Amino acid sequence: MLRSKAFSLLKPIPLMSGQSNLAYKLTHPAIASHGLHCHGRIANYRQRCKTCPCNAGRRTISAAQAKVMAETELPGILILDIGGTHGVLENLAALLKKHFHLITMKEFLEHKKEMSKKIQSVFVFEGRPTIDRELLESLPNLKVIGNSGVGVDHLDVKMISEFGVKVTNTPHAVADSTADIGMALMLASARRLVEGCQVAVSPDTKCFAVDWLGVEVTRATLGIIGMGSIGYKVAQRARAFDMRILYHNRHQRSQEEEEAVGAHYCEKMEDLLQQADFVMLIVNLTPETHKLIGKKELGLMKPTATLINISRGAVIDQDALVEALSNKVIRAAALDVTYPEPLPRDHPLLKLNNIIITPHIGTATVQAIRMMAEEAIANMLAVLNGQPIPSEVCPK
Numbered sequence: 001m002l003r004s005k006a007f008s009l010l011k012p013i014p015l016m017s018g019q020s021n022l023a024y025k026l027t028h029p030a031i032a033s034h035g036l037h038c039h040g041r042i043a044n045y046r047q048r049c050k051t052c053p054c055n056a057g058r059r060t061i062s063a064a065q066a067k068v069m070a071e072t073e074l075p076g077i078l079i080l081d082i083g084g085t086h087g088v089l090e091n092l093a094a095l096l097k098k099h100f101h102l103i104t105m106k107e108f109l110e111h112k113k114e115m116s117k118k119i120q121s122v123f124v125f126e127g128r129p130t131i132d133r134e135l136l137e138s139l140p141n142l143k144v145i146g147n148s149g150v151g152v153d154h155l156d157v158k159m160i161s162e163f164g165v166k167v168t169n170t171p172h173a174v175a176d177s178t179a180d181i182g183m184a185l186m187l188a189s190a191r192r193l194v195e196g197c198q199v200a201v202s203p204d205t206k207c208f209a210v211d212w213l214g215v216e217v218t219r220a221t222l223g224i225i226g227m228g229s230i231g232y233k234v235a236q237r238a239r240a241f242d243m244r245i246l247y248h249n250r251h252q253r254s255q256e257e258e259e260a261v262g263a264h265y266c267e268k269m270e271d272l273l274q275q276a277d278f279v280m281l282i283v284n285l286t287p288e289t290h291k292l293i294g295k296k297e298l299g300l301m302k303p304t305a306t307l308i309n310i311s312r313g314a315v316i317d318q319d320a321l322v323e324a325l326s327n328k329v330i331r332a333a334a335l336d337v338t339y340p341e342p343l344p345r346d347h348p349l350l351k352l353n354n355i356i357i358t359p360h361i362g363t364a365t366v367q368a369i370r371m372m373a374e375e376a377i378a379n380m381l382a383v384l385n386g387q388p389i390p391s392e393v394c395p396k
């Protein structure tokens, strides 16, 4: 297929906030309110507009280039929030460019007339951009929204499907890196790693090991809530620590799968909560799992237990968690996800010393980012070519 030289020279342009009503809606509200570029979760914590090293966003294209793009044969793909630094932007763009004409939100808004019919896919890389009726109505030939990541709680899949548009996700690409972050949080919390680091970098602090006693992960009981592919990968890793593994899930795994990792099914979540030394949340955020862990559930946990969340912040009632941690109802918590993200500076969770919080870095590895893009591309191409879709998210 032919590709225009002019287009191949184009650099993808990250979404700019506040450009128009539509652009505003496509910017995560939390990010807009912080005045940050919508560059992805990690960048949200670190990059302010002024210091952002990514200057690509300032680039624009001519009407002639836009016309060439609109006439070329590769399907157009609208890029929502492809961001980051350190070459991530360029690497992902290069992968996408093999199959699609990249059209950034800025380009789309500037040349809507030429662009809108060309766009057949929307690629959601990071952040939680709003895909609403207004956007869908402006894309008459849209066939697929390819989400990078497994969680699609930011997308109204039912509404999107009414437009005949498919939604896909990347459960395979995220599984190892997200399971690793679950293990990392469990170990770090158990052995008070963050506090230890703080002591080590303050040479004046007197440090006796007895003041920093942690608890052992080895041979402890791990309760996994949500035994999908990430949950199962966690169980595989936990087996190497001789952990006793309990799990609660909508469906019981096969006997073979259970035996392979030595996991025992708890039909009632309460049974798991009462027995586990570490409770790890790995469920999708749905109306059923919203505030799944609240005051009652925290009260069932052992006072020596640790709660780890690598799913979505809203799975925990954060007010109840603040209370439970302050009153030592449970030993500690380790969260890779919160609501909102990031937490406001004065949030009570940030004032506690029995908590570890990371900025939603479950998939923040060089390998996972690339695999997510590859899996998303495979999904989107399958939809466009009328082939079986590897990972489709069906409306409930």
Ligand SMILES: O=C(O)C(=O)CO
Pocket (backbone or CB within 6 Å): 148, 149, 150, 151, 152, 174, 178, 310, 360, 361, 362, 363
């Ligand atoms: O895949 C996702 O949705 C994640 O948030 C992984 O951390």
